[in-house]
Amino acid sequence: MSVELTRNKDTLRVVIGAENHVEGLNEGLAAVRSESGVYKVILDLKNCLFLQSKSLATILAFKKEIQKNKAELLLVNVSEEVHQLFEMTNLLPLFTISQDYTSFTADELLEKFFDPEEADRVSDFIAENYTDDIKARLYDALAMDDPLLKEYAVLTIGKAHDYDATAKIKECLDSDSGSVVRAAILVLGWFGEVSVRDRLYEFLKSSVSDVAEAAAGSIALLADDSDADKIGILLKSDSPRLRIVAAQALSLINDSQSYSILLEHLKKEKNEDVRAFTVKSLAGFNKPGVADILLAGFDDESIKVREASAGGLVRIKAKDKVEEILKRITDKDSWVGYFAVKALGEMHSEVSAERLIEAYAAVEENVRLAIIEALGKIKYDSSPFLQGLVKDDNEDVRKEVLGALMKIKPDAAAATAEKLVGSDESWLVRFKAVEILDTIKPEGYKDVLRSRITAEDNKYVREKIQNILEVL
Amino acid sequence: MIQLGTIKIKDDEFVELKDIIYNSSAISFSDSKKYLLENRLTKRLQELNFNSFKDYIYYLKYNIKKKEEMEILLNLVTINETYFLRERAQMDYMIKTVIPELQAKGKRSIKIWSSASSSGEEAYSMAILLNEAGLLNRMNIEIYASDINTEVLETAKQGVYRSVSFRGVPQQIVDKYFTKDGFSFKLDPAIASQVRFFQGNLLNPLVASKFGKADIIFCRNVLIYFDMEAKKKVIETFHKALNDPGYLFLGHSETLNKISEKFQMKNFGGGIVYLK
Numbered sequence: 001m002s003v004e005l006t007r008n009k010d011t012l013r014v015v016i017g018a019e020n021h022v023e024g025l026n027e028g029l030a031a032v033r034s035e036s037g038v039y040k041v042i043l044d045l046k047n048c049l050f051l052q053s054k055s056l057a058t059i060l061a062f063k064k065e066i067q068k069n070k071a072e073l074l075l076v077n078v079s080e081e082v083h084q085l086f087e088m089t090n091l092l093p094l095f096t097i098s099q100d101y102t103s104f105t106a107d108e109l110l111e112k113f114f115d116p117e118e119a120d121r122v123s124d125f126i127a128e129n130y131t132d133d134i135k136a137r138l139y140d141a142l143a144m145d146d147p148l149l150k151e152y153a154v155l156t157i158g159k160a161h162d163y164d165a166t167a168k169i170k171e172c173l174d175s176d177s178g179s180v181v182r183a184a185i186l187v188l189g190w191f192g193e194v195s196v197r198d199r200l201y202e203f204l205k206s207s208v209s210d211v212a213e214a215a216a217g218s219i220a221l222l223a224d225d226s227d228a229d230k231i232g233i234l235l236k237s238d239s240p241r242l243r244i245v246a247a248q249a250l251s252l253i254n255d256s257q258s259y260s261i262l263l264e265h266l267k268k269e270k271n272e273d274v275r276a277f278t279v280k281s282l283a284g285f286n287k288p289g290v291a292d293i294l295l296a297g298f299d300d301e302s303i304k305v306r307e308a309s310a311g312g313l314v315r316i317k318a319k320d321k322v323e324e325i326l327k328r329i330t331d332k333d334s335w336v337g338y339f340a341v342k343a344l345g346e347m348h349s350e351v352s353a354e355r356l357i358e359a360y361a362a363v364e365e366n367v368r369l370a371i372i373e374a375l376g377k378i379k380y381d382s383s384p385f386l387q388g389l390v391k392d393d394n395e396d397v398r399k400e401v402l403g404a405l406m407k408i409k410p411d412a413a414a415a416t417a418e419k420l421v422g423s424d425e426s427w428l429v430r431f432k433a434v435e436i437l438d439t440i441k442p443e444g445y446k447d448v449l450r451s452r453i454t455a456e457d458n459k460y461v462r463e464k465i466q467n468i469l470e471v472l
Numbered sequence: 473m474i475q476l477g478t479i480k481i482k483d484d485e486f487v488e489l490k491d492i493i494y495n496s497s498a499i500s501f502s503d504s505k506k507y508l509l510e511n512r513l514t515k516r517l518q519e520l521n522f523n524s525f526k527d528y529i530y531y532l533k534y535n536i537k538k539k540e541e542m543e544i545l546l547n548l549v550t551i552n553e554t555y556f557l558r559e560r561a562q563m564d565y566m567i568k569t570v571i572p573e574l575q576a577k578g579k580r581s582i583k584i585w586s587s588a589s590s591s592g593e594e595a596y597s598m599a600i601l602l603n604e605a606g607l608l609n610r611m612n613i614e615i616y617a618s619d620i621n622t623e624v625l626e627t628a629k630q631g632v633y634r635s636v637s638f639r640g641v642p643q644q645i646v647d648k649y650f651t652k653d654g655f656s657f658k659l660d661p662a663i664a665s666q667v668r669f670f671q672g673n674l675l676n677p678l679v680a681s682k683f684g685k686a687d688i689i690f691c692r693n694v695l696i697y698f699d700m701e702a703k704k705k706v707i708e709t710f711h712k713a714l715n716d717p718g719y720l721f722l723g724h725s726e727t728l729n730k731i732s733e734k735f736q737m738k739n740f741g742g743g744i745v746y747l748k
């Protein structure tokens with residue numbers, strides 16, 4: 001069979017067969033022409049590992065036909081080879097390509113578990129489209145020896161919330177494959193299977209780190225009031241790795257007891273990695289004292305702790321600490337400065353704008369970029385300052401300026417973008433300029449892009465423009 | 473810290489990051505692989521306290537330790553899937569036909585290169601099969617193995633594997649060559665010592681200079697991640713790195729069609745070999 005057609009409301013799915021691609025495509029095209037009321041055509045190439053280049057003409061004809069009807073064309077399940085053919089013939093920007101497993105049989109789906117690039121997505125798809133047929137196959141897979149198949153079967157059953165399989169999944173805790181055990185731990189956590197909680201404590205100590213991390217997460221999901229204390233004991237372990245896992249579990253449990261335990265622990269912890277992790281964990285609690293802990297972290301002797309503290313501030317929006325944070329933007333570790341500036345941007349703190357501009361000349365390049373970005377988030381007219389940077393030597397500065405202007409003065413951003421799209425020597429800046437034009441859509445922007453396209457020698461920028469203009 | 477789900481990558485971040493990765497490894501990410509970068513890098517971004525890919529890109533560009541971070545990035549984005557005795561027919565053919573052919577031509581020592589070795593299963597499989605064929609100590613055979621990813625090379629050097637590496641491997645081979653300990657399987661040190669690992673980027677034309685010239689190259693399941701231009705470069709490097717005669721084995725879905733005309737293709741029934 002060279003083509004298979006299925007109609008579902010206004011969507012027509014065209015699955016091209018494994019042989020006679022050209023014939024299949026032509027039949028598909030004929031169907032598109034004759035069917036009425038089709039607003040979406042899905043061209044499924046799952047059976048076409050290769051395509052001859054002459055098939056492309058037919059696919060282009062599809063596109064034209066469909067555009068005429070103002071319908072949408074989606075290419076799905078395109079193999080690497082075919083993708084490369086599209087790439088070499090510059091057709092890529094004209095098509096929307098995605099992955100879609102609807103036309104796959106249960107066997108074909110399970111086979112995809114062996115493809116590391118697709119396994120996760122297939123698993124999500126199966127879980128969302130869980131049928132008795134699939135369920136039976138997944139159960140078969142649980143009984144097999146193949147650890148990869150088994151791991152994905154467990155995860156998929158978990159995502160599908162198939163509680164019937166609980167007993168089978170519990171058995172997987174005894175598997176001699178670390179990844180199967182890890183999967184089972186995760187799923188029993190999702191299922192709320194409290195009966196295994198005490199057993200999970202053993203896995204916290206596993207030398208296989210993802211098993212231990214999974215156990216931490218699942219214990220947190222299954223926790224009752226007594227668990228914070230039990231995990232707290234692990235913070236006394238000699239192994240820094242176990243202490244990190246414990247801190248992680250406490251931050252996931254996220255109750256008051258966990259908070260006090262972590263706070264106490266921070267005072268004692270000597271290992272900088274664990275201390276940094278503890279600070280990060282504390283930043284995840286919604287407690288009034290957190291901002292002060294993070295500010296105190298700025299003075300820690302370890303760079304890792306200082307960066308974790310500053311990074312934590314970006315998340316918590318400590319509006320009453322603006323002054324303290326401002327003092328840190330010139331920190332000798334530029335990443336601390338970077339986070340401090342970002343924190344101010346997140347708080348949209350108007351008082352900081354002028355101070356940030358003042359500090360600009362004195363700070364390192366990465367902090368400068370953060371300053372420009374932050375100015376885009378603050379209600380203050382920094383456009384004169386930003387405009388002054390349009391000719392800066394650093395391409396990232398020019399790109400950030402476009403981004404910030406876009407937020408505070410779209411008109412100015414559009415005008416600058418129009419200029420830079422044709423003149424900037426950096427493709428990154430030109431790419432950003434094209435994006436901005438496409439977002440603001442100032443009058444005549446398509447002409448600007450059209451006149452750029454022939455001179456554009458960077459493939460990403462060219463594809464982006466082609467994509468917007470829908471031309472070759 | 474408790475970020476559920478992944479950090480999403482914006483279009484401009486995606487093109488810049490994929491360009492960075494492409495320039496240093498030849499690996500191409502098409503648009504449909506965005507989620508792959510998100511999945512694999514979110515954890516690293518969080519470790520560094522970042523909440524956007526832009527932060528991370530700046531870190532790769534402006535951090536004093538950017539070289540180290542580049543290495544971490546490549547370790548995270550390469551697909552390292554591999555297992556013992558994968559596409560075994562090629563290895564059997566090498567042992568039954570290629571090596572005798574080379575011997576018949578007067579070759580006294582033979583160099584084999586597993587050029588994208590990942591965690592070493594491919595190279596160690598050859599050592600195991602050579603041992604099974606009684607060739608290991610009878611002939612001077614050197615096996616070299618390289619990969620761009622330093623983390624998988626570490627695993628390779630330790631020779632400790634998890635059960636996923638044994639997909640379809642006969643139990644008797646597992647029992648004979650590995651010692652089981654908890655979740656792990658340790659390779660017999662006598663076999664492990666047969667393979668020399670080194671870090672090597674296939675984009676580097678001098679990647680083979682560590683050992684000179686090879687007689688047999690395995691380059692399986694890596695060209696699929698490269699674009700045409702990079703494939704051509706790598707195959708040219710192989711051509712120079714091979715002795716004359718030389719044998720090149722690719723993965724089952726890979727071909728030299730439209731890439732190089734310098735090799736002669738031979739279908740041996742169980743697969744394909746390219747001859748220099």
Ligand SMILES: C[S@@+](CC[C@H](N)C(=O)[O-])C[C@H]1O[C@@H](n2cnc3c(N)ncnc32)[C@H](O)[C@@H]1O
Nearest residue numbers: 497550552554588590620621673674692693694
């Ligand atoms: C899927 S594995 C293949 C392993 C083995 N050859 C096999 O067939 O089972 C691909 C390997 O190629 C490596 N790789 C990717 N780009 C590379 C490059 N530019 N240079 C060297 N190795 C590279 C990856 O790190 C990964 O370990």
